[in-house]
Amino acid sequence: MGDSGDGGGVDAVAVPAKRGSRRGESGERSQDDASGSGDENAERGNWTSKSEYMLSMIGNAVGLGNLWRFPYLAYKNGGGAFLIPYIIMLAFVGLPLFFLECSIGQFASLGPITIWKVVPILKGLGWMMVITSSLIALYYNSIIAYGLFYLFASFTSELPWSSCKKWWGADGNCFDRSVCNSSLAEANCSSVNSSKQTPSEQYWNKYALRRSESMDETGDVVWHLALTLLLSWIVTCAALVKGIKSSGKVVYFTAIFPYVVLIILLIRGATLPGAILGIEYYIGRQSNFTKLQSAEVWKDAATQIVFSLATASGCLIALTSYNKFHNNCFKDALIVTITNCSTSVFAGFVIFSVLGHMAYTTGQPVSEVADAGFGLAFVAYPEALAQLPISPLWSILFFLMFLTLGLDSQFATIETVTTGLVDEFPNFFRKRRLPLLFSVCMLLFLLGLTTTTQTGIYWVNLVDHFCGGWGLLVAAALELIGINWIYGGNRFIRDIEMMIGKKSQLFWIWWRACWFVISPLLLIAIFLWSIITFQAPTYGDVVYPMWAIALGWCMIIFSLIWIPIIGVWKIIKAGGGTIWERFQAVCRPEADWGPYLAQHRTGRYAHLVSSQGPPDKETTNGFSTGSSHPGSDAESQKEVRYTTAL
Template structure:
């Protein structure tokens, strides 16, 4: 019975919200989001550069102390409040609702260029059905005179120092056609083959998310499982290649001295942070479609561990192939890992998106080095199709989740307009995102991709996570958040998790922010320096998402003092983001006796409403489980409450009138002077609207409106009756 007293639903959460068809679909969706292209191309190089196997120590330390707690927190918030990343702040701390808008804006920026990278993989996939591969030969129209055929039997050490590889020229001069652009000042024309691939990607994504989890839940069965089939197949095959064992050994060989370098720990925290994906609103959106009794703690551990193990698996696949390439080219593995075996000084000046930049950040690893290695294997077309299908599914999975976070956020925030027309809204949103992505498929689109990644995503998302963590831990309160978790799981979070949320996570995110701030410098791309106007615009883009947080706060504060500075006169219909403005209504009562009576009435209403929610919840469960006898019992209890209100309503309303006799709205001048003395007023959310209703009662002077308010309080009498019956039992 003690557990029945707990609240069983977040304020305002919809009990009729769609849910995942089964637990596996949710788990696959979470894994599909967290395991993305960065696991394949970024982690292997980061691990190799920071001490090989030794890097796994700071990596898993950061996973345990920062990654997993943040992963857990966002899933808990989404599952309990059952709404998107904007509406959820109405139930947490309304003053920080700008965090939700900032999150959505970051997702939009990322969607503008992330899908273009997937379109590259789709272009390679379509080219994989041609034999020989177009990146093997140098007799194509896009090749230069310095092109060397992609033949493993050619000794690159004996080749001219000015050579360029066929695979390199295919990516730079055929897929990107970057030679036709001079930078942001001249992006050039649209690459029509890439535009077609981009259109295919957006079409797939639309039909995967237009019906919320009903459609995306079925899609993830394919998109989240195919990458693992491909990874294991590629690993099994690459381990049979000559030199692969040396590559794996080189990847895992620990360099313990690297652990003394602070940059290694920063890289580990950054990799964990961007791999698991807190701060993008996706975990909140996907978890909001769970049942409230779902064990999200277990889901967080499973998904987080699978994400980390997938990164290691990808590293084994990549470096086994690099070892094979080093053996074929008779080169050192370090040189192949850094440059892919190509001459990074040989390209023309306009081929700037090139060389070491690719291999240090990833695209060159999967679009130049790996295709080049596949072309030398037996049954090369099969392995090429498998590899690029893996890349496409990895990317599309993350796009599903990112766009779902945006759609869920706005549909939950504006349900009367958008939720009823979700399919139409999703279609127009996809069309808008498609047109916003067009500049990234031009000749110079790669300059724009690097530009957006640097300014629009990396730094702002750190600010969002910092604001989210501090707000939940210190303003919403760890105790309150722990009660929410206990309501869902039956147990409160451990002391370790509370310590991480209060101290460790904010400290680590602050450390990353400080390091990123110190390392800030003008963006360059190999030998290309971005123009000054683009640097100014970049900071505007970077700040555009961050300023959403203070902008909404200023909007709320201005609304509070609008109309003669009266808090009572705030138009709540125009301010849906505020669930309650006054924490203590007793501040408007004059005498001490009336204050005590007001406190007692408010406490009675709050307790009785909790009992009512318990009865409604149990009755609904009994009806769902066909327990007709128990359901009839609770139905009779409801009828008893209705009869009881007839006898106690008059006494209750009389007490309310006595309380509010002196709580009449005063002139503006006097009211403004009273406001300055009310130090107890704080802008925090409340789980009920009793205080607001008290104020409305005092402001209504005509009899008809007063009767409406009285009827609201009559309903609360039944709560008192149940409370009394419960205590007597």
């Protein structure tokens, strides 16, 4: 599309600046105001401190997936051997994509919708990010509500799921596996058939969820879940009431506390009898390097990296848009991605040390007590906690950690939605940010009530299966193609150097290789492999009806369809000329694309300092054609294209 070589990329299209005052008078006024507020950008605001920003980024990236998905994938895919494809995918996909999103969000100081001034034809990608984030927030808070219910249930002298109790609905199939031990296992457990269920399993299905037999049986609203869902939305809304200024304070607790609990649980787990059984199963002598020959292992590693880092959802763009312009986003990207992956590995030791003890006391193999997702968080691990001395204490700590891990990510997801809308419609929403926040939270709460019915867990699993998957892979690939092949990868690199300083050509070799070729190809390959190997979602042994699967595909289509719709609309609105000329025009950055504040608009962006609306007669395609503008230099003149053609 555009020349991605030196001075390449496509040039800005000469369209009126939608918010000319933001680029002119407002931008300069912001600098005067900033001196009093302490913010570099007084109009949008900045993070109060670097620590609040870093904790928010780490809290966003380190979520429930690190706790309940990575350990399972590791032991499923060869134990310690899985770390090889995991680290490779971090280097080739995760880190490049993370660095790219952090850089462009910080450079333009815009939300995930408005950021696509850089490539207007892909503005639908920004809307797709906001819609996907809304769907993720809808079901993610339902999972947090489950954790809240278990937290409240833990404030008792004896955990209710520690044994089969009639008051919560245990039936004749309930079997207390804790009565088994290594010496009596054969006598007590050999006759237990597959129809038997542990107390934690029955408590989860019969009492916590009151789960119906299939998705066709909606049943009643489970009121204790509806109330905990309301509470989780109240907490989310309260934490964001002042945007990043309030959420930045909350993360001092929600981002740090999980690590304190993980360390406590690891120390306790490592001192339990049989802990070594779980560790060996997770990442010890049972590591199977032959698994690396399977394409499925590499797909699992790549998808875990993409999803756990929260890339392509707009969260990173929204959070970094509140950074100061000269913040070192490269160093931040390294710290956050390495912290995220290290936490995943560390959490595996915490989980499997306790599961090893559970296997030891019951005489069962680790493979029979280990699980992933909901099964790990609400069945296997609670059952293991129930066998510990002072079990309510450990359960309270575990579910407090569970909640803080989830809330961090939820804060960032809702901030993505509100930031995207405020930046896209500033005249309407900037002074109405609080009503917007309340409206978003209330709407998603009402929609989320579906997940508190007796079929609620089926809905949560369905949205997670479809919306947390393919859509993000498509968005990530288009993001890389749009910025590096249409806008121009080398131009983007010079934008980054405006923030973090000039780097050597050697420094950029790796990033160019990943951004231009390796990362997009890997993402496309993962997407195609996922489609080819698609299997209809199930929950345990419950098969989803065809209408539910069709609804899942509709959710993906609803998210993605805005990309071509808005792209076509942009072409139609581009004005005169042939279709091809219009297409070329909307592949160029808009006239006011560049750093948000006047003081940072130098070089090829110098003409924006005094612009208030459409470019003047001395500009073509939004870039200065003369050398008289402040900040013009030989390099910036080399980058300017004076023709309207690509």
